[in-house]
Amino acid sequence: xxxxxxxxxxxxxxxxxxxxxxxxxxxxxxxxxxxxxxxxxxxxxxxxxxxxxxxxxxxxxxxxxxxxxxxxxxxxxxxxxxxxxxxxxxxxxxxxxxxxxxxxxxxxxxxxxxxxxxxxxxxxxxxxxxxxxxxxxxxxxxxxxxxxxxxxxxxxxxxxxxxxxxxxxxxxxxxxxxxxxxxxxxxxxxxxxxxxxxxxxxxxxxxxxxxxxxxxxxxxxxxxxxxxxxxxxxxxxxxxxxxxxxxxxxxxxxxxxxxxxxxxxxxxxxxxxxxxxxxxxxxxxxxxxxxxxxxxxxxxxxxxxxxxxxxxxxxxxxxxxxxxxxxxxxxxxxxxxxxxxx
Amino acid sequence: xxxxxxxxxxxxxxxxxxxxxxxxxxxxxxxxxxxxxxxxxxxxxxxxxxxxxxxxxxxxxxxxxxxxxxxxxxxxxxxxxxxxxxxxxxxxxxxxxxxxxxxxxxxxxxxxxxxxxxxxxxxxxxxxxxxxxxxxxxxxxxxxxxxxxxxxxxxxxxxxxxxxxxxxxxxxxxxxxxxxxxxxxxxxxxxxxxxxxxxxxxxxxxxxxxxxxxxxxxxxxxxxxxxxxxxxxxxxxxxxxxxxxxxxxxxxxxxxxxxxxxxxxxxxxxxxxxxxxxxxxxxxxxxxxxxxxxxxxxxxxxxxxxxxxxxxxxxxxxxxxxxxxxxxxxxxxxxxxxxxxxxxxxxxxxxxxxxxxxxxxxxxxxxxxxxxxxxxxxxxxxxxxxxxxxxxxxxxxxxxxxxxxxxxxxxxxxxxxxxxxxxxxxxxxxxxxxxxxxxxxxxxxxxxxxxxxxxxxxxxxxxxxxxxxxxxxxxxxxxxxxxxxxxxxxxxxxxxxxxxxxxxxxxxxxxxxxxxxxxxxxxxxxxxxxxxxxxxxxxxxxxxxxxxxxxxxxxxxxxxxxxxxxxxxxxxxxxxxxxxxxxxxxxxxxxxxxxxxxxxxxxxxxxxxxxxxxxxx
Numbered sequence: 001x002x003x004x005x006x007x008x009x010x011x012x013x014x015x016x017x018x019x020x021x022x023x024x025x026x027x028x029x030x031x032x033x034x035x036x037x038x039x040x041x042x043x044x045x046x047x048x049x050x051x052x053x054x055x056x057x058x059x060x061x062x063x064x065x066x067x068x069x070x071x072x073x074x075x076x077x078x079x080x081x082x083x084x085x086x087x088x089x090x091x092x093x094x095x096x097x098x099x100x101x102x103x104x105x106x107x108x109x110x111x112x113x114x115x116x117x118x119x120x121x122x123x124x125x126x127x128x129x130x131x132x133x134x135x136x137x138x139x140x141x142x143x144x145x146x147x148x149x150x151x152x153x154x155x156x157x158x159x160x161x162x163x164x165x166x167x168x169x170x171x172x173x174x175x176x177x178x179x180x181x182x183x184x185x186x187x188x189x190x191x192x193x194x195x196x197x198x199x200x201x202x203x204x205x206x207x208x209x210x211x212x213x214x215x216x217x218x219x220x221x222x223x224x225x226x227x228x229x230x231x232x233x234x235x236x237x238x239x240x241x242x243x244x245x246x247x248x249x250x251x252x253x254x255x256x257x258x259x260x261x262x263x264x265x266x267x268x269x270x271x272x273x274x275x276x277x278x279x280x281x282x283x284x285x286x287x288x289x290x291x292x293x294x295x296x297x298x299x300x301x302x303x304x305x306x307x308x309x310x311x312x313x314x315x316x317x318x319x320x321x322x323x324x325x326x327x328x329x330x331x332x333x334x335x336x337x338x339x340x341x342x
Numbered sequence: 343x344x345x346x347x348x349x350x351x352x353x354x355x356x357x358x359x360x361x362x363x364x365x366x367x368x369x370x371x372x373x374x375x376x377x378x379x380x381x382x383x384x385x386x387x388x389x390x391x392x393x394x395x396x397x398x399x400x401x402x403x404x405x406x407x408x409x410x411x412x413x414x415x416x417x418x419x420x421x422x423x424x425x426x427x428x429x430x431x432x433x434x435x436x437x438x439x440x441x442x443x444x445x446x447x448x449x450x451x452x453x454x455x456x457x458x459x460x461x462x463x464x465x466x467x468x469x470x471x472x473x474x475x476x477x478x479x480x481x482x483x484x485x486x487x488x489x490x491x492x493x494x495x496x497x498x499x500x501x502x503x504x505x506x507x508x509x510x511x512x513x514x515x516x517x518x519x520x521x522x523x524x525x526x527x528x529x530x531x532x533x534x535x536x537x538x539x540x541x542x543x544x545x546x547x548x549x550x551x552x553x554x555x556x557x558x559x560x561x562x563x564x565x566x567x568x569x570x571x572x573x574x575x576x577x578x579x580x581x582x583x584x585x586x587x588x589x590x591x592x593x594x595x596x597x598x599x600x601x602x603x604x605x606x607x608x609x610x611x612x613x614x615x616x617x618x619x620x621x622x623x624x625x626x627x628x629x630x631x632x633x634x635x636x637x638x639x640x641x642x643x644x645x646x647x648x649x650x651x652x653x654x655x656x657x658x659x660x661x662x663x664x665x666x667x668x669x670x671x672x673x674x675x676x677x678x679x680x681x682x683x684x685x686x687x688x689x690x691x692x693x694x695x696x697x698x699x700x701x702x703x704x705x706x707x708x709x710x711x712x713x714x715x716x717x718x719x720x721x722x723x724x725x726x727x728x729x730x731x732x733x734x735x736x737x738x739x740x741x742x743x744x745x746x747x748x749x750x751x752x753x754x755x756x757x758x759x760x761x762x763x764x765x766x767x768x769x770x771x772x773x774x775x776x777x778x779x780x781x782x783x784x785x786x787x788x789x790x791x792x793x794x795x796x797x798x799x800x801x802x803x804x805x806x807x808x809x810x811x812x813x814x815x816x817x818x819x820x821x822x823x824x825x826x827x828x829x830x831x832x833x834x835x836x837x838x839x840x841x842x843x844x845x846x847x848x849x850x851x852x853x854x855x856x857x858x859x860x861x862x863x864x865x866x867x868x869x870x871x872x873x874x875x876x877x878x879x880x881x882x883x884x885x886x887x888x889x890x891x892x893x894x895x896x897x898x899x900x901x902x903x904x905x906x907x908x909x910x911x912x913x914x915x916x917x918x919x920x921x922x923x924x925x926x927x928x929x930x931x932x933x934x935x936x937x938x939x940x941x942x943x944x945x946x947x948x949x950x951x952x953x954x955x956x957x958x959x
Contacts, residue, residue, distance in 0.1 A: 016810070018810075018822070018823075045805065046805075046808060047802070047803055047804055047805045047806070047807070047808055048802070048803055049802075050802045052649075055813075062810050062812070063810050063812075063823065066808055067808050068802035068803075068808055068809065068810075069808075069809070069810035069811070069812075070649075070652060070679075070810070070811055070812060071810065071811070071812025071813060071814065072645070072648075072675060072812065072813060073645075073671055073672065073674075073675050073813055076641060076642070076645040076672065079637065079638075079641065079642035079645040079646050079649070080645045080646065080648055080649035080652070081649060082635070082642070082646050082649065083608065083610060083635070083645065083646030083647060083648065083649025083650040083651075083652075083653070083657070084649040084650065084652055084653045084802070085649075086608070086633055086635060086646070086650065087606065087608055087633065087649070087650040087653040087654065087655040087657075088653040088654065088801075088802065088803065090803065091653065091802050091803060108638050108639060108642075109638065109641075109642055109645075112637075112638035112642070312633060312635075315628055316628045316631055316633070319628035319629050320628070320629050320631075323629040324629065325629060325630075325631075326597070326601075326627060326629040326630030326631070328597065328598060328601045328630075328768055329767075329768050331594065331597060331627070331630070332584075332594060332598075332765045332766070333582065333584070333765055335584060335585075336382055336385075336386055336531060336584065336585070337582050337583060337584045337765065338385070338386050338387075338388060338582070338583050338584075339581070339582050339583070340388065340575075340578045340579070340580050340581060340582075340583060340764075341580055342580040
């Protein structure tokens with residue numbers, strides 16, 4: 001089907017007849033809506049989309065997307081998706097997962113899918129809690145957090161999902177927020193345009209078990225001070241009056257007040273295409289530091305890394321060009337044979 | 343019966359029916375290569391044969407120690423061969439440890455070739471031997487030939503320009519050359535192999551050729567051996583043959599299944615002994631479009647295969663017991679979403695890591711029942727290395743036609759053992775028809791074929807068939823998530839019936855030997871050779887015995903119940919604590935008895951015969 005003959009989709013074309021069963025007020029609704037709108041805009045035949053998930057609240061996602069969908073088992077979505085994408089590189093494979101599904105039980109599959117650079121887009125809903133099992137802590141829960149399984153506080157240090165993805169050699173890593181609809185859609189489109197693996201951490205509220213998970217970032221008054229939007233080629237500026245910036249000091253970052261001789265030219269200019277991950281790491285950990293804003297946007301987007309499935313297809317093509325297409329009869333007779341006569 | 347005739351070199355040449363030879367040494371001594379070369383040579387000559395490679399789990403246990411001993415046994419004959427042989431006619435022992443571990447299996451007055459150069463005090467100490475067996479008359483009951491393998495090999499290779507260590511590495515071929523002379527075999531095929539193996543390394547080609555030749559000439563020149571042996575070709579059914587191992591046969595079978603179904607082959611696998619060779623072999627066949635994915639773990643091995651099946655590939659995963667345990671949850675998923683995949687479990691000794699390189703049949707109940715809740719899965723089991731080819735095709739056919747996962751149970755003995763295999767013509771291979779759903783009219787992902795109860799295979803990318811599958815319970819027909827109690831019971835029963843219906847699609851079981859009588863031996867998998875040989879020998883003594891060897895373990899062939907009733911007693915030999923016997927007793931309410939061996943080693947013919955005699959007493 002050429003682009004010209006494609007039906008013009010609307011969000012509705014990606015909605016199923018299934019009753020959505022997330023809790024009223026869940027951040028997942030906003031993410032679902034954004035994804036349905038973005039898919040409608042991508043000019044890709046609907047049947048080419050496959051949405052694959054594991055287990056958890058976020059993993060109910062495929063039931064609500066009118067595409068091919070696969071609600072699998074806990075943590076394994078990246079591995080299933082890898083099988084789909086290698087077997088059928090023409091498909092648009094998206095994974096919906098959460099902080100438990102992707103970073104606890106599915107951590108191994110996540111890091112290996114990213115290092116291989118399989119062309120899969122991962123939407124990781126991070127609400128820093130286990131929702132479906134009713135309120136245990138997750139690998140992204142804060143130290144000291146009191147949950148059902150940690151009545152005296154969480155004692156294990158949390159993962160920083162962006163840092164983990166960059167450490168796994170991911171070629172596209174981004175962060176957005178469930179209720180920042182415009183920013184979320186923009187980020188999803190960038191991920192869709194990326195060739196290899198894309199890992200998008202979506203900060204999401206669980207209004208039942210971890211309400212206000214990201215309140216410090218999402219509250220209207222706090223936003224401009226607590227969040228910094230990073231954009232390729234633009235200096236790192238934030239603050240209500242856009243008068244603060246991030247500057248490099250040795251191998252570390254510092255916040256500077258613009259004015260008094262400090263101008264935008266002194267600030268770091270965001271470079272998502274930097275070939276080495278060091279700078280993206282610095283940014284990834286910025287939000288955890290007192291006084292620093294949390295970055296949202298694309299941390300890293302390197303499109304010149306070959307995709308795993310392309311290399312696999314290429315090997316097959318090369319071997320077939322060299323040996324010709326396999327001949328079963330010849331294969332069965334390969335090596336030493338002898339004949340027994342009647 | 344043997345006849346003696348004169349040969350030009352004035353030595354006696356005896357024509358004999360069969361021989362069993364075992365090469366043993368340190369795991370660094372190249373015993374597996376030596377054994378494989380000898381096997382190939384006797385196969386090319388036209389003997390029937392069976393092999394038993396037996397190697398340690400450690401890649402290189404400390405040299406010369408007992409845990410480091412590696413062995414390779416070949417039984418070759420001018421008649422049918424069913425087992426690698428209970429006892430050994432000729433033993434080649436490269437060091438004291440190998441002698442100590444293997445001597446018990448050498449027949450009285452058997453040929454014993456030992457490497458004299460490795461019987462120094464330190465070698466004996468490593469093998470925990472207090473006295474030198476070459477000096478204390480403990481080997482007087484054998485025909486002992488002590489040969490300075492190391493010194494003679496070094497002498498033969500002195501002009502090649504290799505260092506001492508590299509020269510010593512060729513001494514296994516000196517021993518092989520001796521065995522070729524002893525059994526009147528041509529060195530041609532090994533010479534060709536050497537050239538191919540060491541292509542571009544002229545020194546190594548020359549060294550190995552010289553060592554082989556030197557061993558042969560040594561026997562020719564010395565008076566050590568007064569007799570050589572000749573084993574005429576076997577009368578196999580006509581056709582073109584090759585030598586094949588079970589793992590190799592599985593790999594070829596899946597390539598054939600891919601060709602016959604027109605589906606691209608996808609293997610998702612994580613390396614594990616003794617299954618890895620299937621991954622190695624299939625990774626070579628890119629010219630057949632085969633995709634091999636070495637996954638990050640066992641779970642990703644099977645789940646990637648499920649993904650590939652969902653996307654329309656002939657998807658398989660290969661593993662052994664511990665990996666099978668890890669794949670359990672995904673097997674349930676495959677059962678629930680009803681997609682075709684084939685899981686090969688190459689069983690090994692367990693539980694846990696167990697005996698990685700030794701054989702066992704103790705995963706049967708795991709294959710049949712080892713999942714949470716009611717998750718029946720068809721199980722098939724090849725009985726010989728060559729049969730692995732056919733069972734790969736059969737498992738693929740069942741999976742695709744009935745839309746479900748199928749388990750193939752092989753084991754370490756079949757995987758590494760080899761036999762002559764008649765190569766089928768492509769027209770002998772079964773068709774594997776595949777139908778993908780394309781019609782959006784009234785499409786429902788769980789609407790079933792009335793005959794097989796299989797659901798349609800609707801591939802992503804097909805316009806109008808967008809649908810959702812998953813591990814949650816399905817509503818019948820629509821496939822929508824359903825928690826309805828009656829629907830759940832209906833679906834559980836439906837999935838069970840779907841597997842049970844496969845009984846209509848598999849051949850009836852066939853009994854070898856007496857069709858009714860005093861005793862029926864029921865076996866499955868790799869015990870076939872030993873049981874066949876034992877039953878044959880016992881029937882020759884006038885006993886009325888039948889042998890039922892099951893290739894289909896779930897569902898069982900429809901006539902099994904009737905067969906069991908035709909015998910007074912039923913004996914089930916298994917390399918486990920009695921798993922098939924448990925199933926037969928439960929399903930058919932018969933007093934079948936188990937005979938169990940759990941030593942990481944296959945049954946010997948004599949062991950089964952002794953049990954039969956005990957039963958018939």
